[in-house]
Amino acid sequence: MDQIIRHIKDGQHLLIASHAEPDGDAVGSLVALGLALGKFGKKTTLYNSSPIPAVYRFLSGVERVVRHIKKANTYDIAIMLDCGDLVRIGEAASTINKIPVIINIDHHISNTGFGHIQLIDTTACATAEIVYRLIKALEIPFDKDIATSLYTGILTDTGSFRFSNTNQAAFAISKEMTEVGVDAHSVAQRVFGTYSLGRIKLLNMALNSIEISDNGKLSIMTITRSMLNATGTSPEDLDGMINYARRIEDVKVAALIHEIKNGAGKFSNMNRYHVSLRSDSSVDVAAVASKFGGGGHRSAAGFQIESTLVALKTKIIELAENL
Ligand SMILES: [Mn+2]
Known part of the structure; x- marks a missing residue:
């Protein structure tokens, strides 16, 4: 100081x-x-x-x-x-x-x-x-x-x-x-206080996208660019949405997968994703994020990755099984 x-x-x-x-x-x-x-x-x-x-x-x-x-x-x-x-x-x-x-x-x-x-x-x-x-x-x-x-x-x-x-x-x-x-x-x-109508429509899509791992401890919310386009919203409108996935009973970790842009690779289904992680603090998600080159706090962290959506979800679910 x-x-x-x-x-x-x-x-x-x-x-x-x-x-x-x-x-x-x-x-x-x-x-x-x-x-x-x-x-x-x-x-x-x-x-x-x-x-x-x-x-x-x-x-x-x-x-x-x-x-x-x-x-x-x-x-x-x-x-x-x-x-x-x-x-x-x-x-x-x-x-x-x-x-x-x-x-x-x-x-x-x-x-x-x-x-x-x-x-x-x-x-x-x-x-x-x-x-x-x-x-x-x-x-x-x-x-x-x-x-x-x-x-x-x-x-x-x-x-x-x-x-x-x-x-x-x-x-x-x-x-x-x-x-x-x-x-x-x-x-x-x-x-x-207030949300735009587009943000409420995006929230509806985001809630619909929620998937829960077999053991019930992980929830995944997925937001694609086409959802943002369809609702006229921008990435700032995602702020706080992950909390809906985190608040589900028995869920220890919530992941929000946000598609940012097309991947640089030759495969058209490769995209760049930002993944936000939140935990009830029983799991150190900063440690998880750092394995993917990201960082954050014990109960709130994130990372970016280039992947297909399916492969990314598989990785995240594997992680849930290890929790
Ligand atoms: Mn801060």
Whole structure:
């Protein structure tokens, strides 16, 4: 923390970024730190390679997030948030790699330890918790906008204070942020309040796709590109759908298979898939995901793979039998 503070104080132009296809923690941490360092008198650029999901666009400061960065020598420091691996940043990863000081702030157990300085706390409920500590250590006063971003990060990453990463800090920070002006009801309305009709239709298809392994311990939900096309939805609409597969009685692990694009191979039935894994925490899905080159937390992890759908399901079911 002391090293990071020294670098921030000396920094001229700081690049702050979070992982592609951002969730509430990735957006909230990014915006909160950007607003806070702005108040601290620092020149900052906020970067995310993906569009900000509609449900998080109410946060003040998201309009500052850009999808492209300038040459590496524009910035003297890069602060990477909620990003287990530098490649998760997306397109700009190779440019960021050339920035003189890379600071890695995260709570993923699978973090590769990339960068020059690491502030990784796997007991933190969200990266927003660590960003809170950093803002506090810099003695930057919280205001309603910073507080709302941090609260959104904690609210979403803890699944509304229900997931196993929900700790005392989640409540303590949330209490402090409400004292600074966070309107918990209005945040909840924005983040969880309404769904587009397309998203409800996609949910219907996703529920129909659920398969259960013979031993009843694994559920698989499959979402193809044609489902997204048919419902006019985008990948951000998948957010949270895996929880329906995870909540089924006796299920210990849920897998969401999301078809991303055609495979590079010559066989037309090969596709690139993103697989999200969730467990009731009796199974370490980060360990499972790492076998496929992915990562995450004990009860929430993921990986990408090029495969046929049938072969991929077979692999996942084999895994279930070994649970
Ligand atoms: Mn997070």
